[in-house]
Amino acid sequence: MKRPHVIVHMAMTLDGKTATVERRRTDWTSQTDKRRLIENRAMADAVMVGARTAETARTSLSILDERLQRARVRRGLPPHPLRVIVSAHCSFRKNIRAFERQVSPVLVFTSSRAPKAKLAWLARLPDVHVYVVGKKDVNVPRMLDILARDWKVKRLQCEGGANLNGSLFTAHAVDELHVTLCPWVFGGAQAPTLADGKGFPRSEILKAKLLRCEQFGQELFLQYRIL
Numbered sequence: 747m748k749r750p751h752v753i754v755h756m757a758m759t760l761d762g763k764t765a766t767v768e769r770r771r772t773d774w775t776s777q778t779d780k781r782r783l784i785e786n787r788a789m790a791d792a793v794m795v796g797a798r799t800a801e802t803a804r805t806s807l808s809i810l811d812e813r814l815q816r817a818r819v820r821r822g823l824p825p826h827p828l829r830v831i832v833s834a835h836c837s838f839r840k841n842i843r844a845f846e847r848q849v850s851p852v853l854v855f856t857s858s859r860a861p862k863a864k865l866a867w868l869a870r871l872p873d874v875h876v877y878v879v880g881k882k883d884v885n886v887p888r889m890l891d892i893l894a895r896d897w898k899v900k901r902l903q904c905e906g907g908a909n910l911n912g913s914l915f916t917a918h919a920v921d922e923l924h925v926t927l928c929p930w931v932f933g934g935a936q937a938p939t940l941a942d943g944k945g946f947p948r949s950e951i952l953k954a955k956l957l958r959c960e961q962f963g964q965e966l967f968l969q970y971r972i973l
Protein backbone atom coordinates (compact mmCIF):
# COMPACT_ATOMS: atom_id res chain seq x y z
CA MET A 747 0.00 0.00 0.00
CA LYS A 748 1.07 3.56 -0.61
CA ARG A 749 0.89 6.35 1.91
CA PRO A 750 1.78 10.04 2.15
CA HIS A 751 4.47 11.52 4.40
CA VAL A 752 2.47 11.98 7.62
CA ILE A 753 3.14 14.80 10.07
CA VAL A 754 1.35 15.08 13.41
CA HIS A 755 1.25 18.72 14.48
CA MET A 756 0.16 19.51 18.06
CA ALA A 757 0.54 21.89 20.97
CA MET A 758 1.19 20.22 24.32
CA THR A 759 1.48 21.34 27.95
CA LEU A 760 4.40 20.56 30.23
CA ASP A 761 2.42 17.61 31.64
CA GLY A 762 1.75 16.16 28.19
CA LYS A 763 -1.84 17.35 27.78
CA THR A 764 -3.38 18.75 24.61
CA ALA A 765 -6.60 20.11 26.14
CA THR A 766 -8.13 20.48 29.59
CA VAL A 767 -10.46 17.84 31.04
CA GLU A 768 -13.50 19.70 29.64
CA ARG A 769 -12.07 19.01 26.14
CA ARG A 770 -13.32 22.39 25.01
CA ARG A 771 -11.29 24.56 22.70
CA THR A 772 -9.37 27.12 24.74
CA ASP A 773 -6.85 29.63 23.52
CA TRP A 774 -3.61 28.72 25.30
CA THR A 775 -0.85 28.98 22.70
CA SER A 776 1.03 31.97 21.33
CA GLN A 777 0.42 33.79 18.04
CA THR A 778 3.76 32.33 16.88
CA ASP A 779 2.46 28.81 17.44
CA LYS A 780 -0.80 29.55 15.62
CA ARG A 781 1.09 31.08 12.70
CA ARG A 782 3.41 28.06 12.50
CA LEU A 783 0.43 25.70 12.39
CA ILE A 784 -1.04 27.55 9.41
CA GLU A 785 2.31 27.88 7.62
CA ASN A 786 2.86 24.14 7.98
CA ARG A 787 -0.72 23.47 6.89
CA ALA A 788 -0.01 25.55 3.80
CA MET A 789 2.83 23.14 2.94
CA ALA A 790 0.52 20.11 3.05
CA ASP A 791 -1.56 18.51 0.31
CA ALA A 792 -4.14 17.49 2.90
CA VAL A 793 -5.00 18.30 6.49
CA MET A 794 -6.68 15.71 8.71
CA VAL A 795 -8.62 15.80 12.00
CA GLY A 796 -10.69 13.41 14.11
CA ALA A 797 -14.42 13.92 14.68
CA ARG A 798 -14.07 15.66 18.07
CA THR A 799 -11.43 18.09 16.79
CA ALA A 800 -13.53 18.85 13.70
CA GLU A 801 -16.27 19.92 16.11
CA THR A 802 -14.27 21.78 18.74
CA ALA A 803 -11.77 23.62 16.54
CA ARG A 804 -13.25 26.86 15.23
CA THR A 805 -11.51 26.33 11.93
CA SER A 806 -12.55 25.32 8.44
CA LEU A 807 -9.09 23.68 8.05
CA SER A 808 -8.38 26.02 5.15
CA ILE A 809 -5.80 28.79 4.58
CA LEU A 810 -7.12 32.27 5.35
CA ASP A 811 -3.90 34.13 4.52
CA GLU A 812 -4.02 35.04 0.82
CA ARG A 813 -0.22 35.29 0.58
CA LEU A 814 0.06 31.66 1.68
CA GLN A 815 -2.68 30.73 -0.81
CA ARG A 816 -0.77 32.46 -3.63
CA ALA A 817 2.47 30.77 -2.60
CA ARG A 818 0.72 27.39 -2.85
CA VAL A 819 -0.55 28.22 -6.34
CA ARG A 820 3.01 29.22 -7.37
CA ARG A 821 4.14 25.77 -6.21
CA GLY A 822 1.49 24.18 -8.46
CA LEU A 823 -0.94 23.39 -5.61
CA PRO A 824 -4.57 24.46 -5.16
CA PRO A 825 -4.98 27.45 -2.79
CA HIS A 826 -6.29 25.21 0.01
CA PRO A 827 -5.34 21.69 1.05
CA LEU A 828 -7.80 18.82 0.91
CA ARG A 829 -9.64 18.48 4.21
CA VAL A 830 -10.00 15.05 5.79
CA ILE A 831 -12.27 14.07 8.69
CA VAL A 832 -11.98 10.65 10.35
CA SER A 833 -15.03 9.36 12.20
CA ALA A 834 -16.09 5.71 12.61
CA HIS A 835 -19.64 6.70 13.63
CA CYS A 836 -19.98 9.96 11.67
CA SER A 837 -20.81 11.33 15.09
CA PHE A 838 -19.81 14.93 14.33
CA ARG A 839 -22.31 17.79 14.33
CA LYS A 840 -23.70 18.82 10.95
CA ASN A 841 -22.65 22.46 11.24
CA ILE A 842 -18.89 22.04 11.42
CA ARG A 843 -16.87 24.74 9.69
CA ALA A 844 -15.18 22.48 7.15
CA PHE A 845 -18.59 21.87 5.54
CA GLU A 846 -19.60 25.52 5.73
CA ARG A 847 -16.53 26.95 3.95
CA GLN A 848 -16.44 25.32 0.53
CA VAL A 849 -12.89 25.97 -0.62
CA SER A 850 -11.53 22.47 -1.26
CA PRO A 851 -12.91 18.92 -1.22
CA VAL A 852 -13.78 17.44 2.19
CA LEU A 853 -13.08 13.71 2.49
CA VAL A 854 -14.88 11.83 5.26
CA PHE A 855 -13.42 8.45 6.20
CA THR A 856 -15.85 6.34 8.17
CA SER A 857 -16.81 2.74 8.97
CA SER A 858 -19.81 0.44 8.59
CA ARG A 859 -21.00 1.77 11.96
CA ALA A 860 -21.99 5.11 10.45
CA PRO A 861 -25.77 5.64 10.34
CA LYS A 862 -27.22 5.42 6.82
CA ALA A 863 -29.13 8.68 7.27
CA LYS A 864 -25.92 10.60 8.06
CA LEU A 865 -24.17 9.06 5.04
CA ALA A 866 -27.09 10.08 2.83
CA TRP A 867 -26.90 13.63 4.22
CA LEU A 868 -23.15 13.79 3.57
CA ALA A 869 -23.64 12.52 0.02
CA ARG A 870 -25.85 15.55 -0.71
CA LEU A 871 -23.21 18.09 0.35
CA PRO A 872 -21.20 19.72 -2.45
CA ASP A 873 -17.63 18.42 -2.86
CA VAL A 874 -17.86 16.07 0.13
CA HIS A 875 -16.57 12.56 -0.59
CA VAL A 876 -17.32 9.69 1.78
CA TYR A 877 -15.24 6.51 2.09
CA VAL A 878 -16.41 3.59 4.21
CA VAL A 879 -13.17 1.78 5.04
CA GLY A 880 -13.48 -0.63 7.94
CA LYS A 881 -16.13 -2.42 9.95
CA LYS A 882 -15.53 -1.00 13.44
CA ASP A 883 -12.86 1.64 13.03
CA VAL A 884 -11.43 3.34 10.00
CA ASN A 885 -8.67 1.19 8.55
CA VAL A 886 -5.74 3.62 8.65
CA PRO A 887 -3.49 1.97 6.00
CA ARG A 888 -6.42 1.77 3.54
CA MET A 889 -7.34 5.40 4.20
CA LEU A 890 -3.76 6.54 3.59
CA ASP A 891 -3.56 4.40 0.44
CA ILE A 892 -6.71 6.09 -0.94
CA LEU A 893 -5.28 9.53 -0.12
CA ALA A 894 -1.98 8.73 -1.84
CA ARG A 895 -3.38 6.98 -4.93
CA ASP A 896 -6.71 8.65 -5.65
CA TRP A 897 -5.99 12.15 -4.36
CA LYS A 898 -2.22 12.29 -4.98
CA VAL A 899 -1.55 13.36 -1.39
CA LYS A 900 2.20 13.37 -0.77
CA ARG A 901 2.28 15.37 2.46
CA LEU A 902 -0.46 14.99 5.06
CA GLN A 903 -0.69 17.12 8.20
CA CYS A 904 -2.71 15.60 11.03
CA GLU A 905 -3.89 18.23 13.52
CA GLY A 906 -5.30 15.92 16.18
CA GLY A 907 -6.88 15.03 18.31
CA ALA A 908 -5.45 12.51 20.69
CA ASN A 909 -7.49 9.52 19.51
CA LEU A 910 -6.82 10.03 15.84
CA ASN A 911 -3.11 10.54 16.55
CA GLY A 912 -3.14 7.35 18.64
CA SER A 913 -4.57 5.33 15.75
CA LEU A 914 -1.97 6.77 13.34
CA PHE A 915 0.87 5.87 15.72
CA THR A 916 -0.59 2.38 16.25
CA ALA A 917 -0.61 1.88 12.48
CA HIS A 918 3.07 3.01 12.37
CA ALA A 919 1.94 5.69 9.95
CA VAL A 920 3.57 8.79 11.46
CA ASP A 921 6.80 10.10 9.93
CA GLU A 922 7.22 13.38 11.79
CA LEU A 923 5.98 14.97 14.97
CA HIS A 924 5.78 18.75 15.35
CA VAL A 925 5.13 19.72 18.95
CA THR A 926 4.91 23.11 20.57
CA LEU A 927 5.70 22.64 24.24
CA CYS A 928 3.75 25.30 26.15
CA PRO A 929 4.29 26.60 29.68
CA TRP A 930 1.09 25.23 31.25
CA VAL A 931 0.10 22.32 33.46
CA PHE A 932 -3.48 21.15 32.84
CA GLY A 933 -3.48 17.93 34.87
CA GLY A 934 -6.31 15.42 34.83
CA ALA A 935 -6.13 11.73 33.99
CA GLN A 936 -9.03 12.21 31.56
CA ALA A 937 -7.53 15.21 29.76
CA PRO A 938 -6.34 14.29 26.24
CA THR A 939 -2.64 13.74 25.65
CA LEU A 940 -0.76 13.82 22.38
CA ALA A 941 -1.68 10.22 21.57
CA ASP A 942 -4.49 8.43 23.42
CA GLY A 943 -5.95 5.04 22.64
CA LYS A 944 -4.54 1.67 23.70
CA GLY A 945 -0.87 2.67 23.79
CA PHE A 946 2.14 0.45 23.15
CA PRO A 947 3.53 -2.31 25.38
CA ARG A 948 7.13 -1.68 26.49
CA SER A 949 8.56 -3.92 23.76
CA GLU A 950 6.85 -1.92 20.98
CA ILE A 951 7.27 1.72 22.00
CA LEU A 952 8.20 4.12 19.24
CA LYS A 953 11.45 6.07 19.20
CA ALA A 954 12.07 9.46 17.67
CA LYS A 955 15.05 11.58 16.63
CA LEU A 956 15.14 15.31 17.37
CA LEU A 957 15.52 17.29 14.12
CA ARG A 958 14.92 20.83 15.38
CA CYS A 959 14.44 22.71 18.63
CA GLU A 960 13.60 26.42 18.68
CA GLN A 961 12.59 28.67 21.54
CA PHE A 962 9.92 31.34 21.03
CA GLY A 963 9.29 33.23 24.27
CA GLN A 964 8.16 30.63 26.80
CA GLU A 965 7.41 27.98 24.17
CA LEU A 966 9.64 25.37 22.57
CA PHE A 967 9.00 24.19 19.03
CA LEU A 968 10.21 20.62 18.64
CA GLN A 969 10.43 18.69 15.41
CA TYR A 970 11.04 14.94 15.64
CA ARG A 971 11.36 12.19 13.06
CA ILE A 972 9.70 8.96 14.15
CA LEU A 973 12.15 6.10 13.66
Ligand SMILES: NC(=O)c1ccc[n+]([C@@H]2O[C@H](COP(=O)([O-])OP(=O)(O)OC[C@H]3O[C@@H](n4cnc5c(N)ncnc54)[C@H](OP(=O)(O)O)[C@@H]3O)[C@@H](O)[C@H]2O)c1
Pocket residue numbers: 755756757758763764765766768769770771772795796797798799800802803832833834835836837838857882883884885886905906907908909910911913938942
Ligand atom coordinates in the same frame (compact mmCIF):
# COMPACT_ATOMS: atom_id res chain seq x y z
N1 LIG B 1 -3.37 20.86 21.51
C1 LIG B 1 -3.60 20.60 20.25
O1 LIG B 1 -2.76 20.85 19.38
C2 LIG B 1 -4.92 19.97 19.86
C3 LIG B 1 -5.15 19.63 18.53
C4 LIG B 1 -6.36 19.03 18.21
C5 LIG B 1 -7.29 18.77 19.19
N2 LIG B 1 -7.04 19.12 20.47
C6 LIG B 1 -8.02 18.83 21.53
O2 LIG B 1 -8.17 17.42 21.62
C7 LIG B 1 -9.52 17.12 21.97
C8 LIG B 1 -10.07 16.15 20.95
O3 LIG B 1 -9.30 14.97 20.96
P1 LIG B 1 -10.03 13.57 21.03
O4 LIG B 1 -9.00 12.53 21.18
O5 LIG B 1 -11.13 13.67 22.02
O6 LIG B 1 -10.75 13.50 19.60
P2 LIG B 1 -10.30 13.32 18.07
O7 LIG B 1 -9.14 12.41 17.92
O8 LIG B 1 -10.28 14.64 17.40
O9 LIG B 1 -11.62 12.60 17.56
C9 LIG B 1 -11.95 11.33 18.08
C10 LIG B 1 -12.96 10.72 17.17
O10 LIG B 1 -12.41 10.61 15.86
C11 LIG B 1 -12.79 9.40 15.28
N3 LIG B 1 -11.59 8.60 15.06
C12 LIG B 1 -10.31 8.85 15.39
N4 LIG B 1 -9.49 7.87 14.96
C13 LIG B 1 -10.29 7.00 14.32
C14 LIG B 1 -10.05 5.78 13.63
N5 LIG B 1 -8.83 5.25 13.45
N6 LIG B 1 -11.11 5.14 13.11
C15 LIG B 1 -12.34 5.66 13.25
N7 LIG B 1 -12.65 6.79 13.87
C16 LIG B 1 -11.61 7.46 14.40
C17 LIG B 1 -13.81 8.78 16.22
O11 LIG B 1 -15.05 9.36 15.83
P3 LIG B 1 -16.48 8.63 16.07
O12 LIG B 1 -16.76 8.80 17.53
O13 LIG B 1 -17.44 9.36 15.20
O14 LIG B 1 -16.32 7.21 15.68
C18 LIG B 1 -13.35 9.30 17.56
O15 LIG B 1 -14.37 9.32 18.54
C19 LIG B 1 -10.27 18.43 22.00
O16 LIG B 1 -10.37 18.88 23.33
C20 LIG B 1 -9.38 19.38 21.22
O17 LIG B 1 -9.52 20.72 21.64
C21 LIG B 1 -5.87 19.70 20.82
